[in-house]
Amino acid sequence: MKTNVGSQKLSPDCLFCKILAGEIPANRVYEDEFCIGFPDINPQAPTHLLVIPKEHIASQAKALAEHKPLLGHLMSAVADLARMQKLDKGYRVVVNTGDEGGQTVQHLHLHLLGGRPMTWPPG
Ligand code: AMP
Ligand code: ZN
Secondary structure, eight states: EEEEEEEEOOTTTTEEEEEHTTTSSOOSEEOOSSSEEEEOSSOSSEEEEEEEESSOOOGGGGGGGGGGGHHHHHHHHHHHHHHHHHOOOEEEEEOOTTTTTTSSSSOOOEEEEESSSSOSSOO
């Protein structure tokens, strides 16, 4: 179930919606009208930030046609955030999706990882 909080469509049992609602603390290193960015609590690289939409979307697989502009915005916001973080040597953006994709929080999020060389293929 989604509830409207202001202009935000949040889900009451979702961890990242609780961050959006201010019920769970997070250091918002980035914020605009549509998304926020904050540090991952279990960083996998010197820079490891999460960017999440201000609307509850359970995963990339659950995004609808109406979300296309928002999905583009998120990619653009991550690029802005990477510039702000001075990840000039490069970085990786990861969107874990579903059980086999390794998704553990059911609210669409983009991982921004940087500050060390990345390996390929990912595990
Ligand atoms: P995923 O496994 O792709 O669903 O990513 C979820 C991420 O959320 C993991 O990397 C967790 O470390 C991170 N995480 C879980 N709880 C919090 C929290 N309260 N604040 C920041 N990051 C969190
Ligand atoms: Zn949510």
